[in-house]
Amino acid sequence: MLFLIHFFVFTRFYIQEVFLRAHLLTFVLTIGCLGSFFSLPIGLFTIILATFHISEYISVALWCPRTLTIDSFLLNHSPQYHAAIVMAYGEYFLEKYFLFSNGVPYYWLWIILGLCMVIGGEYLRKLSMCTAQQSFSHLIEDKPNSEHQLITHGIYQTYRHPSYVGWFWWACGTQILLANPICFILYLISTWRFFAERVVYEEATLIRCYGNLYRDYQKRVPVGIPFIKGCPYVVFLAFLAAIGFTLLILGCALSNYNWWPTFVIIFYVLCPIPLVIARQCTSSNGYSTSDTNPCSDLMWFITSAIVVSAFSLPVVLHRAGVIAFGSMGFVMGANVVVFVTIVIYFLTFDSDDSLLSI
Structure with missing residues (x-):
């Protein structure tokens, strides 16, 4: 079987760079098959990884050749993706040799359940690529x-x-x-967050392209990933903002309270301004911590000062005897909700997911 795979790779991927990547993946596939005799879960995981990247290129070549490039292997997806794979291997071996030297409890149950999810997920992904044909792309158009x-x-x-x-x-x-509880939680959170951001951007693009046709489709069909609603996510942000301002009003309007805390609204208005400037200062669209642009660093410093000031104001007012302790508590809660809403907005709606591929 491996001989046939190597032969297929050699005859199909005639471009040198493509051939080298395909040959590397079939070599990893071979290692996975051999590794299964020593540790079945880690061998299967290696086989699954190699098969996924090979099948991505083949699927694009079969059903959407217009977008076929060297990147269709998805090997250069992102440093975070590579780090996640390393972490998965690391956690497995740490548990195997330090925590469960006699084997993980219910060993076969985890393997069967994991395989069912992997096979089902892979089938669903390839079925979608086959159905979309020329309309499928790893990049958002x-x-x-x-x-x-x-x-x-x-x-x-x-x-x-x-x-x-x-x-x-x-x-x-x-x-x-792999029976990796820590990596399972990290994978769950990181993939959900990635797709939550990506779906919002993609659906906004689809609405611009297809208008009411896509809006009607949105109403009929769900996204499919739990708790991701797509472009109507804006409603959730509006709901959060409403909660924040409700807490602020309660901190001012309840009995024996006064309206001095409303000055915190000034910080709510000022906070997005340096964030917008910081985005314009960076060479890429985003808020990566790797950016070292002096202008961006200054804007982040100003943003931090604004946030700290917003939380300091109710404390100072309380210590000065201007507002009651309960009022301070309501205003602090309002600060948390409003600033979280602002952060979610900028991370979700200002990210350029057209440069991401999955």
Whole structure:
């Protein structure tokens, strides 16, 4: 079987760079098969990784060749993705040799459950690629090309983003297979957050392209990943902001309270301004901690000063005897909710997910 895979790779991927990557993945696949005799979970995990990256390239080549590039292997996805794989291997071996030297309890149950999730997720992802055909792309396209159309049939009648749903359960299933509780939680949170941001950006793009046609589709079909609603996510942010200002009003209007805490609204208004400037200062669209632009650093410093001032004001007013302790508590709660809302907005709606691939 491995001979046939190598032969297929050699005859199909005639470009040198593509061939080298494909050959590397088949070599990793071979290691996984051999490793299964020594540790079944880690061998299966290695096989799953190699198979996923090979199948991504083959699937794009078969069903959407117009977008086929060297990046279709998804090997250069992101440093975070590579770190997640290293962490998965690391946690497995730490547990195996230091915590469960006699084997993880219910060993076969975790393997079977994890495999079911991995196979189901992989099948769902490839089915979505097959259904979308030329309309599928690893990158979000801001404008539809002549071959692009809104897909609402097949698996897209069940999920609006079946490829994301498949990859989400695939990623979580790999950590159940390895019985990695820490990595399972990290994978669950990080993949959910990634797709929550990506879906919002993608659906805003689709609404610009297809208008009411996509809005009607949105109403009929769910995203598919739990607690991700897509573009209506704005409603959630508005709800959070309403809660924050309600707490602020309660801190001012209840019996024996006064309206001095309303001055904190000034900090709410000022906070987004340096964040917008910081985004313009950076060379890339985002708020990466790796940015060293002096202008960006200054704006982040100003933002921190604004946030600290917002929390300091009610404390100072309370210590001066101007407001009661309860009023201070309400205002502090309002600060937390409002600033969290601002952070979610900037992380979600100002990120350029068209540069991300999954």
